[in-house]
Amino acid sequence: MIGTYREALNQAMREEMRRDSRVFLIGEEVGYYQGAFKVSKGFVEEFGPQRVVDTPITEAGFTGLAIGAAMAGLRPIVELMTFNFGILAMDQIVNNAAKIRYMSGGQLAIPIVIRGPGSAAHQLAAQHSQSLEAWFCHVPGLKVIAPATPRDAKGLLISAIRDPNPVIFIEAQLLYPTKGDIPEGEWTIPIGQAEVKRVGRDVTILAYSKMLLLALEAADVLAQDGIEAEVVDPRTLRPLDTKTIIASVSKTGRVVIVEEGWPFAGLGAQLAESIYTHAFDALDGPIVRVTGADVPMPYSRPLEDLAIPDRDRIITAVKQVLS
Amino acid sequence: MARSSSQRDDWFALYRQMLLIRRFEEKSAEMYALAKIGGFLHLYIGQEAVAVGCIDAVEEQDYIIAAYREHGHCLARGSDPKAVMAELFGKVTGLCKGKGGSMHLFDVPRNFMGGYAIVGGHLPLATGLAFAVKYQRRPQVVLCFFGEGAVPSGQAHEAFNLAALWSLPVIFICENNRYAMGTPLEREMALYKGVTERAQAHGIEASRVNGMDVLAVRAHIREIVETVRQTPKPFFIEAMTYRFMGHSMADPAHGHYRTREEVEEARKHDPLLLLKQQILDQALGTEADFKAIEREIGQIVNDAIAFADASPFPAASELYDDVYAEPTSS
Ligand SMILES: Cc1ncc(C[n+]2csc(CCOP(=O)(O)OP(=O)(O)O)c2C)c(N)n1
Ligand SMILES: [Mg+2]
Numbered sequence: 001m002i003g004t005y006r007e008a009l010n011q012a013m014r015e016e017m018r019r020d021s022r023v024f025l026i027g028e029e030v031g032y033y034q035g036a037f038k039v040s041k042g043f044v045e046e047f048g049p050q051r052v053v054d055t056p057i058t059e060a061g062f063t064g065l066a067i068g069a070a071m072a073g074l075r076p077i078v079e080l081m082t083f084n085f086g087i088l089a090m091d092q093i094v095n096n097a098a099k100i101r102y103m104s105g106g107q108l109a110i111p112i113v114i115r116g117p118g119s120a121a122h123q124l125a126a127q128h129s130q131s132l133e134a135w136f137c138h139v140p141g142l143k144v145i146a147p148a149t150p151r152d153a154k155g156l157l158i159s160a161i162r163d164p165n166p167v168i169f170i171e172a173q174l175l176y177p178t179k180g181d182i183p184e185g186e187w188t189i190p191i192g193q194a195e196v197k198r199v200g201r202d203v204t205i206l207a208y209s210k211m212l213l214l215a216l217e218a219a220d221v222l223a224q225d226g227i228e229a230e231v232v233d234p235r236t237l238r239p240l241d242t243k244t245i246i247a248s249v250s251k252t253g254r255v256v257i258v259e260e261g262w263p264f265a266g267l268g269a270q271l272a273e274s275i276y277t278h279a280f281d282a283l284d285g286p287i288v289r290v291t292g293a294d295v296p297m298p299y300s301r302p303l304e305d306l307a308i309p310d311r312d313r314i315i316t317a318v319k320q321v322l323s
Numbered sequence: 324m325a326r327s328s329s330q331r332d333d334w335f336a337l338y339r340q341m342l343l344i345r346r347f348e349e350k351s352a353e354m355y356a357l358a359k360i361g362g363f364l365h366l367y368i369g370q371e372a373v374a375v376g377c378i379d380a381v382e383e384q385d386y387i388i389a390a391y392r393e394h395g396h397c398l399a400r401g402s403d404p405k406a407v408m409a410e411l412f413g414k415v416t417g418l419c420k421g422k423g424g425s426m427h428l429f430d431v432p433r434n435f436m437g438g439y440a441i442v443g444g445h446l447p448l449a450t451g452l453a454f455a456v457k458y459q460r461r462p463q464v465v466l467c468f469f470g471e472g473a474v475p476s477g478q479a480h481e482a483f484n485l486a487a488l489w490s491l492p493v494i495f496i497c498e499n500n501r502y503a504m505g506t507p508l509e510r511e512m513a514l515y516k517g518v519t520e521r522a523q524a525h526g527i528e529a530s531r532v533n534g535m536d537v538l539a540v541r542a543h544i545r546e547i548v549e550t551v552r553q554t555p556k557p558f559f560i561e562a563m564t565y566r567f568m569g570h571s572m573a574d575p576a577h578g579h580y581r582t583r584e585e586v587e588e589a590r591k592h593d594p595l596l597l598l599k600q601q602i603l604d605q606a607l608g609t610e611a612d613f614k615a616i617e618r619e620i621g622q623i624v625n626d627a628i629a630f631a632d633a634s635p636f637p638a639a640s641e642l643y644d645d646v647y648a649e650p651t652s653s
Contacts, residue, residue, distance in 0.1 A: 024458070050458065056485070056488070058481040058485065060447060060477065060478050060481055061447050061450070061478065061481025061482055061484065061485050062447075062481075062485065063447070064444070064445075064447020064448050064450070064451060064478065064481075065447050065448075065450045065451035065454055065482070065485055066451060067447070067448055067451055068447065068448035068449060068450060068451020068452045068454065068455070069451040069452070069454045069455040069458070070451070071436055071448065071451070071452060071455075072386070072451070072452045072455030072456065073455060073459070074454075074455045074458060074459075091441060091444055091478070092444065092447060095439075095441045095444055096439070096441075096444060096445075096448060100429075100437065101645055101646070101647070101648060102422055102645045102646055103419060103422060103423040103427040103429065103437070104419050104422075104423060104427070104429035104431065104437060104645075105417075105419035105420035105421070105422045105423065105429070105645060106420070106644065106645035106648075107419065107429050107430075107431040108429065108431055108436075108437075111648075140646050141646055141647070143647075162650070163650055164648035164649070164650055164651070165647050165648055
């Protein structure tokens with residue numbers, strides 16, 4: 001069926017909650033309000049307030065509670081109203097969720113999904129527009145997923161819920177209304193599998209989440225100039241599918257990495273390192289990164305536009321690596 | 324006669340548990356000096372009655388979770404002293420294969436759900452264990468131990484509020500040993516005389532108990548556990564206690580922040596001495612009995628050291644194990 005990214009997430013959670021009574025959803029406004037972004041529409045009506053748990057505004061408290069519940073055999077899905085507020089739960093995520101299995105010598109697993117929107121929407125300013133995926137990707141013990149399409153969102157969210165590890169699942173506010181195919185019924189995508197979203201021979205554009213859509217648009221424009229870009233979406237950021245990425249780079253020899261986050265110590269730096277380490281010989285020139293500006297997000301629209309990558313900057317970067 | 328012999332066995336069992344912790348930790352300090360144990364080592368000496376009294380009041384199926392000063396809680400739970408000592412030594416035969424160490428003891432088969440080193444950070448976890456218990460309608464309770472230093476933290480108050488809001492079966496046990504490292508109670512919190520009132524402010528029933536008296540602790544917790552098991556809801560206990568040793572091995576026994584006299588005064592209320600006196604007063608045992616227990620415990624601790632010493636370190640191949648769980652089909 002054709003549906004929105006929001007509907008895809010809704011379906012994934014709904015199907016898993018029907019399948020497994022250990023799965024429950026917890027977070028601010030997930031129940032009677034139907035989710036701050038309406039992702040859990042109809043849930044409290046179907047599953048009741050015991051399994052669709054509205055919380056007070058206490059990110060550390062309810063994330064920690066969910067981790068404790070996972071230790072005792074449940075499979076919580078934590079909805080962060082946005083990942084900006086997830087910063088308050090960082091201690092629980094980094095010091096507990098990611099560490100308990102290792103510290104206990106493998107006695108415990110923490111099957112938990114922590115999901116919600118990351119990245120900028122429109123003019124939400126510095127505290128509501130951050131792309132923090134690199135923070136989570138840095139931490140062994142976590143898996144990190146950032147899907148771009150409804151199809152991937154559904155397949156990966158189901159896999160995340162079934163995974164026995166803490167999974168950080170980063171959505172994007174601006175992706176919620178975007179439409180695409182949503183496979184019906186049992187549909188999973190393995191965690192750690194990239195996908196070639198557009199086949200090309202001249203250059204590899206690596207992009208994930210919202211930036212994937214921009215990269216595909218840029219590729220269409222470039223095609224008019226006879227430049228065939230291959231667009232690869234890692235989809236899972238940790239563990240990274242270097243195999244698929246290297247295969248593409250080996251074919252094209254040129255790479256542009258697009259990310260919305262900050263450049264310094266950003267995820268693109270890691271992607272570039274992985275390529276330099278595994279495929280240096282395949283490269284015909286240095287990798288070029290397109291990133292968000294190295295500033296807190298400004299409120300003013302013209303300034304905000306400058307701070308977020310756009311289609312034209314990707315096109316310029318591609319022409320730069322090809323020159 | 325039958326009654327008093329079972330009381331005798333019972334009181335001696337408590338004494339044995341406390342003595343095991345005491346001697347185990349004294350030996351641990353020696354092993355630390357010999358560099359057999361590394362990192363941070365926080366001794367529980369002086370506070371034994373709290374862990375022993377509380378844990379004796381619950382059942383095997385109940386969950387225990389604690390902070391980083393948790394050797395006592397783990398031993399009171401019945402973990403094998405050999406495996407605990409081996410963990411302190413960083414050996415592969417340790418409870419956590421040497422990956423946790425002194426501050427992170429886990430014994431999941433005994434529902435001992437870990438020691439945690441971020442002050443305040445495990446209170447939300449305890450609340451989550453209790454959430455799962457209630458969600459699955461299991462008849463368990465959760466005992467959550469922490470120092471009074473955790474009480475002013477935001478995470479503690481988030482946990483108190485959630486536990487109260489959702490009537491979760493978690494018993495918060497604040498071990499008030501009057502210091503957080505070198506900071507005395509009165510410099511830790513406003514209204515420091517009202518630690519229990521902080522929990523009461525969240526709608527949690529709270530009470531205070533003499534944490535040096537193992538019998539008093541156990542009797543108090545038993546009553547609360549019974550209530551919580553019948554009707555899930557949180558409780559808060561402030562156990563008044565004192566640590567006889569430094570904050571960790573890096574801190575001398577009395578330090579600059581308290582006087583030698585204060586420590587000596589507190590030592591007069593040693594929980595082991597108190598229980599021994601109670602046993603003697605009731606004519607439940609003799610000096611000879613205590614000598615025999617000393618020998619028995621000495622042997623257990625020596626065996627633990629020998630076991631830890633003889634055990635191998637984890638192989639290099641262990642380094643990358645246990646970071647992620649393997650998916651199983653479920
Ligand atoms: C969040 C956090 N801040 C600081 C520390 C360093 N630290 C370790 S123990 C401690 C004192 C804690 O005192 P208390 O909670 O009373 O426990 P006690 O040591 O007395 O058992 C501090 C400040 C820490 N581990 N975690
Ligand atoms: Mg203290």
